[in-house]
Amino acid sequence: MTTEVNTAQVRSAVPPAVASGVNSSTRSNGAPLMISSVDGAYVTDSDGKRYLDYHAAFGAILLGHKAPQVDRAVIDAIHNEPDLTGWGTSRLETQLAESLVAALPSVEQVTTVTTGSEAVAYALRIARASTDRRLIIKIQGGFHGWSDSVARNVISAPDRVYQMDPLSAGILPEALEATLVAEWNDIESMRELFVRHPEQIAAVIVEPIPHNVGALLPEPGYLEQLRKLTLEHGTMLILDEVITGFRHALGGYQELSGVAADLTTFGKSLGNGYAVAGVGGSAAVMSAVDPAAGGKVAIMGTFNGNPVACAAGIATIDYLRSHPEFYTRTHALGSRARTGLQGVFDDAGVAASVQGFGGTFTTYFLPARATGYRDLLANDAAASRAFHRGMVERGFLMLPIPMKRMHISGAFTEADIDATVEAAADVVSQLVAQGQLPLR
């Protein structure tokens, strides 16, 4: 089995006019994969090979590819709504805002943008403007898009954890330094930063489940402690629900945990593949963007509230609201996958922990359950890559990046999950024979 990348072959398959070959850095994974068609739970590459799609466009696909309800709404908007006017507001923008407010428990007003990164950048601006403070806290392992303030310390190597670890060159150090880094599920590490920087922390931003390093579930009481700590210090709590929102529950993870945010960011699956995102909060918090209420935060974007994006968002929410069984189904499929895969690893004596929530799962090559980033330092990255590459070769699209989460869309079936577990057993037995997986 080939697990190593043939660099020359990959380079030759790269479209020469696309700088670096891909339009988003993490889309390049050593495989010259170009998807030419999609259908429900499946994608087909340009060689005609079909894959069960666990990648789901980094989680933007929730209902399945080309969900008919979303496609119909988009086509209807193209035919029957104004395209883009850049003047005032529109019927679909208003309707999307009302749907979001009805869905998200702590949200009374929203502003919609195009990407999750923009939503986060605006949330940080609102928090800084409203508190008149400079500093932000994120956690080691949290990812909140590409904007300068948060582009640090995601999958950090052991010698860079909690140190300055930028995601990119070209960012002003001042922007990065105004963001501090704490450990997930460790309230003391957060408290310490508040003690060191009294009355300077504008916001704490966390994914309610840090899915960008897999699935580190919040320990019981952790989110509540975070809420209490931020309230005590007059700091805004930003729940970045760009992945968890709509995927785990219509009202995001905040609906399930009961922990309310000051600001919520959302995106990805809201449009089921169409570009729509946003930020919301109470009317008082969101007044920061309303000049009539004295707000001084500017929100700008030529394509904000475009009809295609709004139609896709409205249709996705409508579908989820009218099909509550979507969640019971995807959560049950997720549980079936986690149990099945853990069984495969256990039977083979592999040191692996399959973790996840709802319709998501991640395999860590670790001897025990991970609760924080510190645990992830021991994850066997080479084993992760080898396992995912083996699955890709067998027709299961799993991004060969360590700690990547898998997404189960509404188009998956029990048979898809069972086929995954069966293929995993084959991959695992081969990799064990080759000594590529850590044993217990």
Ligand SMILES: Cc1ncc(COP(=O)(O)O)c(C=O)c1O
């Ligand atoms: C939690 C989270 N926030 C924000 C973003 C940025 O969203 P976008 O890629 O739409 O800019 C991402 C993207 O992966 C994300 O996972």
